[in-house]
Amino acid sequence: MAKKLQGETFLLSANELRSGKVVFFTSTGWSSSSSEAIKIKVDEIEKYEEISIKEEKKCIIISPKFVELDEAGNIRTLRDKIRNSGITIKI
Amino acid sequence: MYKYSDIDKKIIASRVKQFENQVNRRIEGRLTEEEFKPLRLMNGLYLQLHAYMLRIAIPYGELSSKQLRKIAFIADKYDRGYGHFTTRQNIQFNWPKLLEVPEILRELSSVEMHAIQTSGNCIRNISSDHLAGLTLNEIEDPRPWCEIIRKWSTFHPEFSFLPRKFKIAVIGCTEDRAAMLVHDIGLRIIKRKNQVGFEIFVGGGQGRTPIIGKKIRDFLPKKDILNYLEAILTTYNQEGRRDNIYKARIKILVRELGIEKFRSLVEENFSKLSNKELEIDDKSIEEIFGFFRLPPLKPNTNQIPSKNNHEYQNWIKQNVIPHKIQGYSIVQISLKAPKKPPGDATSNQMIALAEISEKFSFSEIRVTHEQNLVLPHVSNDELFNLWNQLKIQNLATPNLGLITDTICCPGMDYCALATARSIPISQKISSHFNNYLKQKEIGDLKIKISGCINACGHHHVGNIGILGLDRKGQESYQITLGGSAKEDAAIGEIVGPSFSENDLIDAIEKILDTYKKHKRNKSDDFLSVFRRIGIKEFKKDLYDNFTKKA
Numbered sequence: 001m002a003k004k005l006q007g008e009t010f011l012l013s014a015n016e017l018r019s020g021k022v023v024f025f026t027s028t029g030w031s032s033s034s035s036e037a038i039k040i041k042v043d044e045i046e047k048y049e050e051i052s053i054k055e056e057k058k059c060i061i062i063s064p065k066f067v068e069l070d071e072a073g074n075i076r077t078l079r080d081k082i083r084n085s086g087i088t089i090k091i
Numbered sequence: 092m093y094k095y096s097d098i099d100k101k102i103i104a105s106r107v108k109q110f111e112n113q114v115n116r117r118i119e120g121r122l123t124e125e126e127f128k129p130l131r132l133m134n135g136l137y138l139q140l141h142a143y144m145l146r147i148a149i150p151y152g153e154l155s156s157k158q159l160r161k162i163a164f165i166a167d168k169y170d171r172g173y174g175h176f177t178t179r180q181n182i183q184f185n186w187p188k189l190l191e192v193p194e195i196l197r198e199l200s201s202v203e204m205h206a207i208q209t210s211g212n213c214i215r216n217i218s219s220d221h222l223a224g225l226t227l228n229e230i231e232d233p234r235p236w237c238e239i240i241r242k243w244s245t246f247h248p249e250f251s252f253l254p255r256k257f258k259i260a261v262i263g264c265t266e267d268r269a270a271m272l273v274h275d276i277g278l279r280i281i282k283r284k285n286q287v288g289f290e291i292f293v294g295g296g297q298g299r300t301p302i303i304g305k306k307i308r309d310f311l312p313k314k315d316i317l318n319y320l321e322a323i324l325t326t327y328n329q330e331g332r333r334d335n336i337y338k339a340r341i342k343i344l345v346r347e348l349g350i351e352k353f354r355s356l357v358e359e360n361f362s363k364l365s366n367k368e369l370e371i372d373d374k375s376i377e378e379i380f381g382f383f384r385l386p387p388l389k390p391n392t393n394q395i396p397s398k399n400n401h402e403y404q405n406w407i408k409q410n411v412i413p414h415k416i417q418g419y420s421i422v423q424i425s426l427k428a429p430k431k432p433p434g435d436a437t438s439n440q441m442i443a444l445a446e447i448s449e450k451f452s453f454s455e456i457r458v459t460h461e462q463n464l465v466l467p468h469v470s471n472d473e474l475f476n477l478w479n480q481l482k483i484q485n486l487a488t489p490n491l492g493l494i495t496d497t498i499c500c501p502g503m504d505y506c507a508l509a510t511a512r513s514i515p516i517s518q519k520i521s522s523h524f525n526n527y528l529k530q531k532e533i534g535d536l537k538i539k540i541s542g543c544i545n546a547c548g549h550h551h552v553g554n555i556g557i558l559g560l561d562r563k564g565q566e567s568y569q570i571t572l573g574g575s576a577k578e579d580a581a582i583g584e585i586v587g588p589s590f591s592e593n594d595l596i597d598a599i600e601k602i603l604d605t606y607k608k609h610k611r612n613k614s615d616d617f618l619s620v621f622r623r624i625g626i627k628e629f630k631k632d633l634y635d636n637f638t639k640k641a
Contacts, residue, residue, distance in 0.1 A: 018118065019188045020143035059120045063138060077564060079503060082512075083140050087504040089432055089514050091173055 001049060007068040007076065011037040012048045013083070014061035022083055023061065025051065030061065034084045039069065092153050092455070093238050093382045095203045102245070103200045106207060110134045111193035118190070133213070133251075135206030136192055140507050145184045145192060146209040147199060151219035151237040151261075152180035152458040156445040159456055161202040163441035169195050174441070176426060176434040178270075178498055178549055179258065180218045180458050181209055185505055207245065212253045214244040214324075218260045220268045221459040224383060225467055227415045231280045231287055233263040235379040236316070239371065243317050250324050254331035255339040257324070258296075265578060270460055272304045272580035273297050273552055275341045276323060281310065288312045293323060293353070294345030297546035301582045302342045305350040307357060313376065317369040322361035330356065386453040386468055391418035393471040402489070403478050405527050409489040411474065418471055422452070424464040424481065425488040425496060429521045432514045433499040434462030443484045451477045461498055463491065493530040494538060495521040498549050502542030502559060503566075509542035511559025511566040516540050516595060523596050533603060535616045537576070552576035554617050555602060556583040557595070568595050572602065572629055573621040584626045587634055598633060605632040 011034060012025035023030040024037035025048065031037070040048050045066065052064035067084075068076045075081050082088060095103070110130070117127040131137075135146040147162070154162075162182060166174050169191050170184040177183055187195060199205055208216050217237040224232040240259060244250065250257070260274040271277035277292035289311045295304025311319050327341045330348070345353045395407060410423045424444070427433050436444075448456050448466055451473050457465035469477060481487040490496045497520055500506065502513030517540055524530055539553030543560075550556035556571035567589040574583030590598045605628055609620045621629070 015138060015142070018190050020138060020141075020186075022141055056124070057120070059118060062124050078512075078561075078566065079140070079509075082503060086141065088512060089504055089518065090430070091171075091432065091435065091437070 001052070001064060001066070005042070005045065005066055005068070007070075008042050009069040009073070010040045010042070010045070010066040011069065011075075012040060012052060012064065013037075013067045013080075014052065014055070014064040017059050017062050024067075025055075030055075034067075034075070039073070040066070092155060093150070093234075093379075099203070100200075103203075103205050103207075106134070106205065107193060107196045107200055110196060114189060114193055129211065131192075132210040133207070134192070134196065135209035136187075136189075137210065138507065139185065139505055140503070141505065142186045143189055143192070144505070145187045145195065145206060146177070146181050147183070147204060147206045148209050148216040149180050149182060149204075149458050150216055150241055151223065151234050152221050152460070153234065154456040154458060155202075156448045156454040156456065158202045158204055159441050159445040159448070161198060161204070163438040163445070165195055165198055166438040166441065172439075173435055173437045175432070175501060176436065176458055176462050176464070178460050178462060178500070178547060179216060180221075180460055181216060182458075183501075185501075208241075210256075211251075212255050212257075213251050214240075214247070214253075214257045214259060217241050217244070218258070218269055218274075218460060220262045220264070220266075221457045221465050222268060222421065222467075223263060224385065225414055225421055226264065228266070229264040229415075230282050231263050232380070232383055233261040233278075233280055234383050235376070236261050236278070236280070238379055238382070239317070239376075240320065243320070243369075249328065253324070253328060254333045255336070255341075257327075257341065259320075267576070267578040267580070268459070270549065270552065270576040270580075271295075272578075273301070273549075273576060274304065276320065277304045278316075283310050286312065289316055289319075291319065293357075294342040294350070295580075296340055296342040297549060297551045298340070299337060299544045299546075300340075300342065300346075301546065301551035302346060303580050303582065305345060307350065307354050314370045314372070315365070317371065318365040319357075319361055321369060322357045322364060325360050325364060326353070326356045385416070386455075388414075388416040388419055388468055390416055393418040395420065395471045396475040398475055402482075402487075403475060405489040406478055406487055407474065409493070409527075410487075410491045414468060416468075420469050420471055420474060422466040422469050422474070422477065423459075423491045424466065424486050425490050426463050426486075427490055427496050427517075427521060428485050428488045429495070429525050430518055431485075431521075433497055433517050436464075440484050440486060443480070444486065447477065447480050447484075450480075461496065463496070489527060490530060492535050492537075494524045494533050494536045495530060496537075497521070498537070498539040498553070500541050500548035502540075502548075506542060506547075508545055509559065510544075510561040511542050511568065513540045513542035513548055513557075513559050516557060516559070516568065516592065519592075519596055520599070533606075533617075534613070538599075539574070539576075549576060550574075551582050552580065553583060554621070555599065560589060562589065566592055568592065570598060570602070572626055573618065575618060579618075586626060586630050594637070598637070601633045601637070602629055605629045608632075
């Protein structure tokens with residue numbers, strides 16, 4: 001999960017097992033709001049990787065991943081931005 | 092249309108129960124995600140960017156009004172009020188919750204629908220010509236053959252864990268409206284010396300290695316079709332690669348062995364493995380054909396109402412074609428209204444369309460691989476009334492086969508595999524070329540857009556294909572020219588370096604300028620011009636202009 005990471009700061013994200021919705025790891029558990037998510041330094045990755053494995057085993061989340069932040073603390077990639085903010089089109 | 096037998100009903104009901112049990116075990120932690128994933132995929136359930144996605148089969152593209160109403164009900168109750176018709180005659184829901192999927196499957200089973208064979212390394216939903224059974228030049232209706240193959244392939248124990256997914260399309264005439272030549276197996280019904288049988292193609296496909304299918308058999312008697320398919324699948328199962336996902340499709344095997352060698356292996360299996368039980372007798376064929384009879388249409392001299400209304404006239408010209416029974420028409424409904432995602436339909440549109448189909452088309456609806464719908468049997472004298480009702484639902488866009496009738500995958504707005512967005516590109520094209528007369532001036536033109544190399548948007552076979560890529564974090568769009576998914580199937584050629592989203596419409600305009608410059612007359616369409624002048628001319632005009640502009 002952390003093998004190809006680039007950058008310095010990340011959020012831990014996943015999908016909720018039961019609903020499938022996108023969630024972020026916060027100090028009080030999982031939240032759909034990325035603004036509440038814990039900002040993870042690159043040297044803390046291992047610790048949060050372990051947390052995500054435990055959360056997966058508890059059947060709370062699936063497909064955990066680290067979301068890279070840019071220098072200003074914003075989500076860097078378009079894919080992660082869309083994952084966070086939702087589809088960019090009107091239905 | 093086909094009606095489930097008692098066995099079909101039992102199979103589907105037990106499958107729903109089985110999946111419900113699997114979901115419960117997953118939630119309780121008795122199944123890991125690794126164990127559960129192949130099981131959910133066998134029931135059409137993916138995990139996408141934002142949520143789960145459920146893909147439901149619409150076998151050979153045929154829907155009843157009752158089924159469409161049920162889909163609308165599911166969209167409202169379990170999803171977000173809309174569904175997305177795909178390029179393989181399926182429909183996808185983008186927001187179902189895992190816990191509710193068994194309920195959705197139960198609802199579907201109540202109208203003889205399911206999500207089996209819509210994912211996983213099995214024989215997928217068999218697709219067909221959306222005009223099957225409706226045109227005069229058809230040798231035979233391909234739908235019964237799709238159903239015969241469906242019956243044989245569902246839960247086939249040997250072919251449920253193939254090296255990769257496996258797609259089959261069947262058509263019944265020379266015209267290919269099902270992209271048959273870019274399927275793992277393509278079957279065309281032909282007549283030879285008064286005997287009807289199959290011409291068989293193998294090893295077609297798109298994705299990262301696009302290949303046009305090669306002919307493996309000039310003619311196969313109908314009764315042998317299942318034995319021959321079994322021989323092809325067995326050869327693929329034995330020889331196909333399982334060590335590399337990118338080399339596991341049958342097209343790679345056929346390419347690596349060569350068609351002659353592959354054919355000899357298949358023929359060997361065919362003579363060795365063929366058995367009487369798989370031969371289809373005339374009675375069984377007759378029985379299946381019984382499900383696909385036309386409704387009681389009486390030939391008549393009803394004329395299409397002539398109205399002094401340009402919009403209506405354009406729609407008649409563009410979207411309505413003659414039925415084989417005099418006095419009736421086939422109405423093609425575009426799901427490419429301006430600013431709307433291609434292939435999407437809201438639950439309100441589905442409910443309205445179910446009612447409309449009951450009133451005007453014997454409760455039948457067809458789904459096309461180009462992400463449009465069809466009302467197959469409409470009396471000519473009802474066309475103006477029908478148009479009025481479709482217009483209220485924003486379902487009367489007159490653009491069938493024109494530049495705004497784009498095929499488009501969900502792209503990065505939904506898909507976990509996508510490298511770029513595709514729907515916004517389609518919307519830009521439909522806004523820019525919205526004017527009907529401008530579209531008519533351009534003529535028949537297929538633009539197909541994929542958000543990644545997996546090519547769900549069929550960009551390889553677009554007359555103009557657009558492939559969304561990620562170039563150092565930026566969306567970028569590569570253009571291919573000269574592709575075709577029809578009987579003259581061809582893989583498009585890459586025209587040159589890719590374009591940003593902002594430059595893409597200008598690039599398409601430049602390509603169209605080159606086309607117009609070389610167009611000889613009204614019937615000289617884009618593909619004909621491309622084939623005559625080649626890609627160099629397009630390339631020169633396109634990149635010279637962009638260089639000058641820069």
